[in-house]
Amino acid sequence: MTTIQAANLPSRVRVWRLSMTLLVITCALFIIGMSVGSTGIKPFLFNTGDTGAWQIIFDIRLPRTFVAWLAGALFGLAGAIAQGLFRNPLADPYLLGSASGATLGVALSLILLSTSLYAENWFMRIGITSAAFFGALAGVLITIFLAKGFQHTFRLLLAGVIVGVILGALGSFFSIMNPEILQAMQAFMLGTTSFAGWSACLIMSIALIFSCVLAWSLGKALDALALGELTALSLGIDLNLARAIFIFILALATGTAVSQVGIIAFVGLAAPHLVRSQTNVTHHTLLLLSSGVGGSLLLAADILARALIAPQELPVGLLTAILGGSYLLWLMHAKQAVSRYK
Amino acid sequence: MIAISTQNISAKLGDVEILHGISAQIPQAQWTSIIGPNGAGKSTFLKVIAGLLPHTNQLNIFSMPLQSMQTKERAKKIAWLGQNEVVSDDLLVYDLVMLGRLPHQQWFSSPSATDHLIVEQALQSTHVWNLRHRPINKLSGGECQRILISRALAVQAEIILMDEPLANLDPPHQADLIDLIQSLTQQGTTVITVLHDITYALQANHVIILNQGSLSYEGATTHQQTHAQIEAVFSNRIKIYPLQGSWVVMPQNR
Numbered sequence: 001m002t003t004i005q006a007a008n009l010p011s012r013v014r015v016w017r018l019s020m021t022l023l024v025i026t027c028a029l030f031i032i033g034m035s036v037g038s039t040g041i042k043p044f045l046f047n048t049g050d051t052g053a054w055q056i057i058f059d060i061r062l063p064r065t066f067v068a069w070l071a072g073a074l075f076g077l078a079g080a081i082a083q084g085l086f087r088n089p090l091a092d093p094y095l096l097g098s099a100s101g102a103t104l105g106v107a108l109s110l111i112l113l114s115t116s117l118y119a120e121n122w123f124m125r126i127g128i129t130s131a132a133f134f135g136a137l138a139g140v141l142i143t144i145f146l147a148k149g150f151q152h153t154f155r156l157l158l159a160g161v162i163v164g165v166i167l168g169a170l171g172s173f174f175s176i177m178n179p180e181i182l183q184a185m186q187a188f189m190l191g192t193t194s195f196a197g198w199s200a201c202l203i204m205s206i207a208l209i210f211s212c213v214l215a216w217s218l219g220k221a222l223d224a225l226a227l228g229e230l231t232a233l234s235l236g237i238d239l240n241l242a243r244a245i246f247i248f249i250l251a252l253a254t255g256t257a258v259s260q261v262g263i264i265a266f267v268g269l270a271a272p273h274l275v276r277s278q279t280n281v282t283h284h285t286l287l288l289l290s291s292g293v294g295g296s297l298l299l300a301a302d303i304l305a306r307a308l309i310a311p312q313e314l315p316v317g318l319l320t321a322i323l324g325g326s327y328l329l330w331l332m333h334a335k336q337a338v339s340r341y342k
Numbered sequence: 343m344i345a346i347s348t349q350n351i352s353a354k355l356g357d358v359e360i361l362h363g364i365s366a367q368i369p370q371a372q373w374t375s376i377i378g379p380n381g382a383g384k385s386t387f388l389k390v391i392a393g394l395l396p397h398t399n400q401l402n403i404f405s406m407p408l409q410s411m412q413t414k415e416r417a418k419k420i421a422w423l424g425q426n427e428v429v430s431d432d433l434l435v436y437d438l439v440m441l442g443r444l445p446h447q448q449w450f451s452s453p454s455a456t457d458h459l460i461v462e463q464a465l466q467s468t469h470v471w472n473l474r475h476r477p478i479n480k481l482s483g484g485e486c487q488r489i490l491i492s493r494a495l496a497v498q499a500e501i502i503l504m505d506e507p508l509a510n511l512d513p514p515h516q517a518d519l520i521d522l523i524q525s526l527t528q529q530g531t532t533v534i535t536v537l538h539d540i541t542y543a544l545q546a547n548h549v550i551i552l553n554q555g556s557l558s559y560e561g562a563t564t565h566q567q568t569h570a571q572i573e574a575v576f577s578n579r580i581k582i583y584p585l586q587g588s589w590v591v592m593p594q595n596r
Contacts, residue, residue, distance in 0.1 A: 011434055011436075011475065217450055220441075224444060227429055227438070228424065230389065230424055233413075234392055234417060234420070235442070235497075236414040236417030236444060236445040237444070238413060280433060280434045280437075280477045281434075282433065
């Protein structure tokens with residue numbers, strides 16, 4: 001083996017192990033996801049000959065399982081992009097105003113299109129997704145405008161929280177003013193996979209593949225940004241173009257996920273952190289692994305939400321908020337402890 | 343041969359003009375030190391030469407106007423190392439130095455065998471090859487600085503600009519870097535540094551003295567006139583003494 005080949009070996013081995021572990025966990029979660037229903041956990045392979053049970057698995061559990069994984073993957077990707085783009089380990093679609101912007105977009109689309117979140121009509125689902133995309137885009141752009149750019153971490157997060165609160169309040173206002181969408185929006189605000197079917201799966205799959213390919217192809221720009229804006233510029237990176245494309249992907253991933261499953265906090269924050277805690281990788285790998293980890297996190301949370309108080313369900317957004325929020329607090333505590341001893 | 347020439351260039355940071363009409367000639371394949379008191383505009387001048395800040399009037403790199411150069415073309419010709427460069431990520435040392443090859447790579451391509459070879463050479467030249475598997479945020483300030491220097495070297499540019507490259511380095515590694523800069527210039531690279539340590543700055547071939555955003559003087563470091571100008575720009579609070587074929591700078595009491 002040459003020195004060149006040896007140079008990256010330990011990192012590659014760690015990435016390979018993490019990828020394999022993630023694959024096994026994801027497969028296991030898919031099997032469990034298809035086995036969990038209102039009657040509790042029952043391995044789906046034992047339903048031999050019961051066509052009704054297979055119908056439930058194919059029409060309800062399987063699309064929900066896919067939707068949970070795809071939404072988590074989109075949030076994980078969006079989180080990794082946000083943290084790299086803003087050079088801020090606390091950046092998250094939820095904290096940058098994009099998730100609330102997407103929610104406002106969904107509320108307005110439901111009113112204007114006179115449709116329901118359960119609609120399987122393609123035109124309606126694409127309409128809701130597009131509205132969520134433009135809402136997410138508006139949320140991020142307003143946050144950046146209020147923060148006067150990307151440089152000031154605290155200003156950016158503060159602006160993101162404020163924009164999130166205002167856009168979220170506007171979403172609630174429009175929901176209250178239109179009682180026909182109020183109940184659906186309340187469930188939507190807490191995050192749920194129960195609205196989504198196969199059409200949502202297809203829309204999210206297309207958005208995920210497109211976003212991953214585009215983000216992966218520009219991963220080097222995020223690596224260069226890790227060295228600072230001026231260094232990235234000196235390395236020939238067109239920062240304005242790169243930022244515009246990444247904000248587009250961020251809005252697309254967040255908007256698509258939020259339009260199908262509602263507000264789900266902290267998956268986008270936790271997924272890249274979990275990857276970084278296991279291995280040190282460039283953004284090419286980080287973006288893809290964060291997407292995979294995000295998918296597994298949300299799918300695991302969705303299974304818990306369905307199983308914990310079966311036959312009733314918890315909103316999955318509640319679980320991710322409790323678990324993710326606790327993780328964020330622990331992270332802040334751990335960082336404070338480390339800096340105290342430095 | 344002149345590598346960089348500036349004609350009456352000015353530059354602003356926000357609304358404040360920092361550089362006022364600087365005309366200077368920086369020789370090719372030599373080491374030029376930019377020195378001056380705090381707030382003289384040294385780092386700003388370096389950023390302007392690197393194409394990182396807009397400027398007025400003419401700035402030529404090898405007789406070609408900087409503003410007419412494509413971003414990628416400029417990045418291949420000029421490597422830049424900033425002052426106290428902050429690395430916000432936990433990249434591995436090897437991956438970080440590989441970023442120096444970005445100007446030579448296509449977006450979708452993986453690093454070539456040549457890229458790997460150049461990164462290895464860059465890491466070896468600053469004696470950090472043994473740290474290549476470590477995350478950058480787990481290293482000391484001095485180790486981190488040597489890796490960032492390797493990143494700048496990996497660009498293999500004809501011009502290398504370094505702002506306070508000796509920062510965080512202990513004396514043996516400072517001496518190593520001086521040797522490295524001198525060997526780079528012998529190989530034809532033009533090196534421009536901003537240094538607060540005038541003793542080290544006087545190891546260069548050429549010096550540019552800035553004061554309050556204007557060019558105060560430029561000339562060879564061996565000239566007595568240059569030494570007198572350096573002492574004057576620091577209000578004669580320093581004195582330059584000859585020592586074994588070189589010079590040392592001592593502070594003067596009031």
